[in-house]
Amino acid sequence: MKAITVEPHQVESARFEMVPEPDVQYGSVLVEAVAVGVCGTDVEIAEGKYGWPPPGKKRLVLGHESLGRVIDPGPAKGFKKGDLVVGIVRRPDSVPCSNCAVGEWDMCHNGQYTERGIKQIDGYMSERWRIEPEYAIKVDPTLGILGVLLEPTTVVMKAWEMVTAVGHRSFFEPRSVLVTGAGPIGLLAALLGVQRGLDVHVLDRVTSGHKPDLVRALGATYHSGSAADLPIEPEVIIECTGVGAVIGDSMSKLRAGGVCCLTGVGSGGITSRMSIADFSAAIVLKNLVLVGSVNANKRHWFKAGEALAHADRTWLGQLITRREKPENFQQALNRQPDDIKVVIQFSEV
Numbered sequence: 001m002k003a004i005t006v007e008p009h010q011v012e013s014a015r016f017e018m019v020p021e022p023d024v025q026y027g028s029v030l031v032e033a034v035a036v037g038v039c040g041t042d043v044e045i046a047e048g049k050y051g052w053p054p055p056g057k058k059r060l061v062l063g064h065e066s067l068g069r070v071i072d073p074g075p076a077k078g079f080k081k082g083d084l085v086v087g088i089v090r091r092p093d094s095v096p097c098s099n100c101a102v103g104e105w106d107m108c109h110n111g112q113y114t115e116r117g118i119k120q121i122d123g124y125m126s127e128r129w130r131i132e133p134e135y136a137i138k139v140d141p142t143l144g145i146l147g148v149l150l151e152p153t154t155v156v157m158k159a160w161e162m163v164t165a166v167g168h169r170s171f172f173e174p175r176s177v178l179v180t181g182a183g184p185i186g187l188l189a190a191l192l193g194v195q196r197g198l199d200v201h202v203l204d205r206v207t208s209g210h211k212p213d214l215v216r217a218l219g220a221t222y223h224s225g226s227a228a229d230l231p232i233e234p235e236v237i238i239e240c241t242g243v244g245a246v247i248g249d250s251m252s253k254l255r256a257g258g259v260c261c262l263t264g265v266g267s268g269g270i271t272s273r274m275s276i277a278d279f280s281a282a283i284v285l286k287n288l289v290l291v292g293s294v295n296a297n298k299r300h301w302f303k304a305g306e307a308l309a310h311a312d313r314t315w316l317g318q319l320i321t322r323r324e325k326p327e328n329f330q331q332a333l334n335r336q337p338d339d340i341k342v343v344i345q346f347s348e349v
């Protein structure tokens with residue numbers, strides 16, 4: 001079969017090439033790939049900045065935002081031929097740490113977890129892949145190719161859960177949320193905010209195009225410019241940019257007692273106008289919480305599947321702005337200004 005592979009930490013090593021059929025050690029459920037979403041992590045791995053091959057191998061099959069169709073369910077109960085499934089990305093560390101031991105591998109303490117398509121396990125950008133039944137999530141068949149949005153939805157489902165968990169340290173009935181960044185993660189965070197009945201505001205740099213339209217189609221309010229100038233005082237911020245200035249400016253708008261969940265991973269950038277002590281003082285004096293959130297566990301995958309199943313199909317469909325064939329993976333990895341979510345489509349749904 002053919003797969004998109006990379007040699008981690010080698011520049012421009014990505015290839016669409018023949019590889020052996022998926023090994024049974026990967027799981028008893030055999031799946032035919034339908035589509036795989038591309039995200040910033042895939043681009044970083046392809047650029048040689050990140051990623052680890054499986055032990056004893058040089059190359060890694062890329063891809064972690066999967067969608068496939070079961071070809072052979074094997075002996076596992078609960079799956080049948082033709083089911084649409086998505087593969088969970090992370091696997092618990094083998095020690096295991098206390099969090100991995102209780103299934104909360106997203107909160108792994110020792111960093112020895114593995115991840116499909118990223119860290120030591122082959123990913124999903126191959127014509128066929130195998131998966132352990134307990135790590136395969138069935139998606140609502142009426143979602144079709146939109147099931148490929150499940151993995152990014154799990155990220156924001158966990159973020160929302162963090163906000164709720166932290167918020168309940170005191171009386172907490174939020175009415176408004178600011179989402180910073182209108183990429184796929186930000187837009188999905190906004191969707192979940194609308195599903196929670198909140199007054200949703202989304203901030204991004206662009207002033208026209210898909211992003212403002214998609215925000216307004218949700219019934220949410222779109223803003224561009226500086227967060228510091230926003231005429232709102234949200235109780236919740238879901239931060240999806242990783243940009244220091246955006247984080248600092250938006251935190252200044254957070255209502256006392258509010259929660260900001262950071263999901264963006266940035267680096268460098270301009271030094272904030274505010275010192276860490278000044279920033280801390282503002283957090284203390286307003287009882288604010290700044291909480292980081294990455295990855296997701298099986299509960300978030302299940303809940304994200306339910307959230308997608310309840311979402312408007314036309315709106316979700318507009319998040320997928322480009323579909324590329326596997327042989328054109330290079331185009332998929334090259335980001336275009338109008339892209340929201342680009343997927344590599346292996347077969348028809």
Ligand SMILES: [Zn+2]
Nearest residue numbers: 093097100108
């Ligand atoms: Zn662990």
